[in-house]
Amino acid sequence: MSEAAVVVGQGFSAAGPLRLAEAGDNNRVEQIFDQLLAEDMARFQQSLDEALKPQRNYLSEVELEIYRRGKKLRPAILMLSARMMHGDSPLPDKVIMAATSLEMLHVATMIHDDIIDDALVRRGLTSVNASRGTNAAILLGDMQFVQAIRTFVDAIEFKTEMELVKLVLDTAFRICAGELDELGTDPNLDTAKLRQRYFDVIERKTAIMFGLACETGVSLVRGRTSEARRIGFFGRRVGRAFQIVDDLMDLLQSEAVSGKRRGMDLARRCLSLPIIYAMEALGSEHLVTQIIRGRGYSESELEQCIDAVTRTDGTARAYADARFQALDALVYLEPFPANRYRQALRDVALYTVNRGF
Amino acid sequence: MPNNFKDPGSIELPLREYFVAGEPLRLADTPDFPLAFNVTLPVGFTSSNGNVGIRFEDFSVSGVESFHVNAGRSVFTADRVSLSLGWNALRVSGRYSVTAKASPLITMDTGGSMLDYEDDEIRPAGSPSVPPLDPKQKDAMLDQARAQRTRLMDSPNGQVLLSKYNEHNEVYNTVFVTSPAARTAWAAEGATKDMAEHTHSALDSKTTAVNPHSADATFGPKKVSYNENAFNQQLQIVVNTIATDPNFNPFDPDAKPDPNSKFTKASLAALTFGTGVSQTGNTKGVTKPLTGDGVYQNVDTQNKPAEATVEQLVNVLKQGTQPGGAAASVAEARNWRVLDEDDRRLVRRQLHAIASERAERDAVRVETLWSGACDAEFSGATAQIEFAVDDNGLRYSAATIALPAFEFELDDSTWNGEAADIVRERLGEVAFIRSLLRERIESGLADRIAEAARAIASR
Numbered sequence: 001m002s003e004a005a006v007v008v009g010q011g012f013s014a015a016g017p018l019r020l021a022e023a024g025d026n027n028r029v030e031q032i033f034d035q036l037l038a039e040d041m042a043r044f045q046q047s048l049d050e051a052l053k054p055q056r057n058y059l060s061e062v063e064l065e066i067y068r069r070g071k072k073l074r075p076a077i078l079m080l081s082a083r084m085m086h087g088d089s090p091l092p093d094k095v096i097m098a099a100t101s102l103e104m105l106h107v108a109t110m111i112h113d114d115i116i117d118d119a120l121v122r123r124g125l126t127s128v129n130a131s132r133g134t135n136a137a138i139l140l141g142d143m144q145f146v147q148a149i150r151t152f153v154d155a156i157e158f159k160t161e162m163e164l165v166k167l168v169l170d171t172a173f174r175i176c177a178g179e180l181d182e183l184g185t186d187p188n189l190d191t192a193k194l195r196q197r198y199f200d201v202i203e204r205k206t207a208i209m210f211g212l213a214c215e216t217g218v219s220l221v222r223g224r225t226s227e228a229r230r231i232g233f234f235g236r237r238v239g240r241a242f243q244i245v246d247d248l249m250d251l252l253q254s255e256a257v258s259g260k261r262r263g264m265d266l267a268r269r270c271l272s273l274p275i276i277y278a279m280e281a282l283g284s285e286h287l288v289t290q291i292i293r294g295r296g297y298s299e300s301e302l303e304q305c306i307d308a309v310t311r312t313d314g315t316a317r318a319y320a321d322a323r324f325q326a327l328d329a330l331v332y333l334e335p336f337p338a339n340r341y342r343q344a345l346r347d348v349a350l351y352t353v354n355r356g357f
Numbered sequence: 358m359p360n361n362f363k364d365p366g367s368i369e370l371p372l373r374e375y376f377v378a379g380e381p382l383r384l385a386d387t388p389d390f391p392l393a394f395n396v397t398l399p400v401g402f403t404s405s406n407g408n409v410g411i412r413f414e415d416f417s418v419s420g421v422e423s424f425h426v427n428a429g430r431s432v433f434t435a436d437r438v439s440l441s442l443g444w445n446a447l448r449v450s451g452r453y454s455v456t457a458k459a460s461p462l463i464t465m466d467t468g469g470s471m472l473d474y475e476d477d478e479i480r481p482a483g484s485p486s487v488p489p490l491d492p493k494q495k496d497a498m499l500d501q502a503r504a505q506r507t508r509l510m511d512s513p514n515g516q517v518l519l520s521k522y523n524e525h526n527e528v529y530n531t532v533f534v535t536s537p538a539a540r541t542a543w544a545a546e547g548a549t550k551d552m553a554e555h556t557h558s559a560l561d562s563k564t565t566a567v568n569p570h571s572a573d574a575t576f577g578p579k580k581v582s583y584n585e586n587a588f589n590q591q592l593q594i595v596v597n598t599i600a601t602d603p604n605f606n607p608f609d610p611d612a613k614p615d616p617n618s619k620f621t622k623a624s625l626a627a628l629t630f631g632t633g634v635s636q637t638g639n640t641k642g643v644t645k646p647l648t649g650d651g652v653y654q655n656v657d658t659q660n661k662p663a664e665a666t667v668e669q670l671v672n673v674l675k676q677g678t679q680p681g682g683a684a685a686s687v688a689e690a691r692n693w694r695v696l697d698e699d700d701r702r703l704v705r706r707q708l709h710a711i712a713s714e715r716a717e718r719d720a721v722r723v724e725t726l727w728s729g730a731c732d733a734e735f736s737g738a739t740a741q742i743e744f745a746v747d748d749n750g751l752r753y754s755a756a757t758i759a760l761p762a763f764e765f766e767l768d769d770s771t772w773n774g775e776a777a778d779i780v781r782e783r784l785g786e787v788a789f790i791r792s793l794l795r796e797r798i799e800s801g802l803a804d805r806i807a808e809a810a811r812a813i814a815s816r
Binding site for chain 1: 385387388389390391392393394395408410466468469470474500502506507516519520523526527530619783786787788789790791792793796800804
């Protein structure tokens, strides 16, 4: 072994392996929030509190805690995109309000997702539908959607920004379409088609929201159309990578770390990318494929199947796909001005696929 | 069947029979994990530029047979056996390969302006012969483009146009990113850039026609008219987009584009756009000059063009690829665009170019930049094996592996150059790969132990 050995996941040094923190400790995203975006995040929080005021009488601690516990990744990339073009002076209020709107849109989709999945836990807490019942959860989700749009409309200042409202509405529409597509996916399709379908679904379900965040950030600080468009390509790729890794974490991350049971996607027959690859490797007769295609299962069978999926190369293949998306995102970031905000966006893109489990 | 395993000593010896000394536990190879795109490769490789990745192969864990039983952590009761194993030393070894795949450097801003990047960017052979725009010109044009978008938002038709673009922009970008032929055709030897400059000044002047007669202005070294290049571009997008669909073979006379394919939808949107433009009375050969305001008036007031159909798209391809005039006659009868000889040549040229590019891409070899040893050694790994005991004897339940923290080291002594720097940087950040390798070791050990434990239980 050479003196200058590389230690995978722990940095490198010409003088020998660096002893950096374990996976998860070198959380660059947290550093970005705490340092680079400290002032913006404080304003964002204030704006979010304001936006939640009109519905305060209807919200319980469950919903408020969902807002508190969120990673705030979408608002963060919106504000970083804006800052990349705007520089260090205070961001216009409309950027902060747009970030608020996007977070509300995201929370709305999560509440509705949990209803669809009949999920009992969200972000380590009881889900809205579990705590308040399906009817209330539907209405609370709708309320977040509507309030998100109201906040966005309040944010716009120039006529040119009206296009963004259309974009937000188009995005909300496509998110719903993505959810419906996911529900309507025929698990009996061959795995190549299922993979294609998966990418179509995550494009609508996740990627376009990330793209919207980036495009909105650049547009609201009077970035050029071509720049807004280009950063949208960056955002959508980060969103795809984020979703694939999220699906991987469902299988690989322990309950102690994630706060939810491992393998919920398989339990709910969700066609995630690692599961599709595993179906390809295990064949149509395997229990994993049978469960996905509707066969009932016992708890022990489910456990066996989760292990079977992680023992195929499906996880590694899906991870390679996620890395491809994150690296492709960087290509679209490259032409922007080289400043610390662009660097932070690069770090967010790579952090999405670098974090361990 | 009675349970004969009453203490750690009674189970240790039978267990050892299933672990052969010197026979390592083999782990599966990984696929290639991408590390960085558009990296300058060291001299001596097929291409000077490429995408770099890493894969891990021939991984094995040795020393598995050298376990000891932790009697203190083992439990033997009437209904349960929990056996604790430990290892003083386990060694993981394998090989890594840092790989590279040639990738062309793209100088067109395919995600943004559709113009070339800055002047100082590297320009590939065959770049447009027209001098590039200076940054000020480009800035002014891009600012103006924003104003035009605002203007478009003023009418429902304009909003539909923008919305359509947003719907398909990922597909159009894919076409331009994957196909050098699409990029070359779009640039039209500089005519497109010339036209962009002309459009900019025409919109500024308010009175100059955006699409002048060829007697008044021509573009690029081949002196093409505005309409000629514009209609060529529209046809190119239609053809290039459908040709990029990996599931469609345009040379198969029986093949029909899948109406649900995103490539088909984007190709049809471009075809529909062409129909809309034709409603102004303009064609490739007939110029009806329009000022900027005239263009917007048309956008605002014209009837929504009929949505192009898959049949119409197939007709375009047939006009280009099939001899005789049957397809053109159908187009004429249906009031679709009838292609002239240059158009038909364009269709054939683009279809062939994109098919050859696809074959070339498939043939690009993955080269190994560097390979070497990759290993880790650690002590303190443990396994807890659970058995249930009932009237039928011992029944295996589960095995849990706990590995201590350990480092994975790669021999990088032969790496050099820019690619080496970026690979080191990226590997230094990738906690996921480390977690994945660790997970493989854990599950490999768990499976091996489960196999032995099941065999013992069935005795």
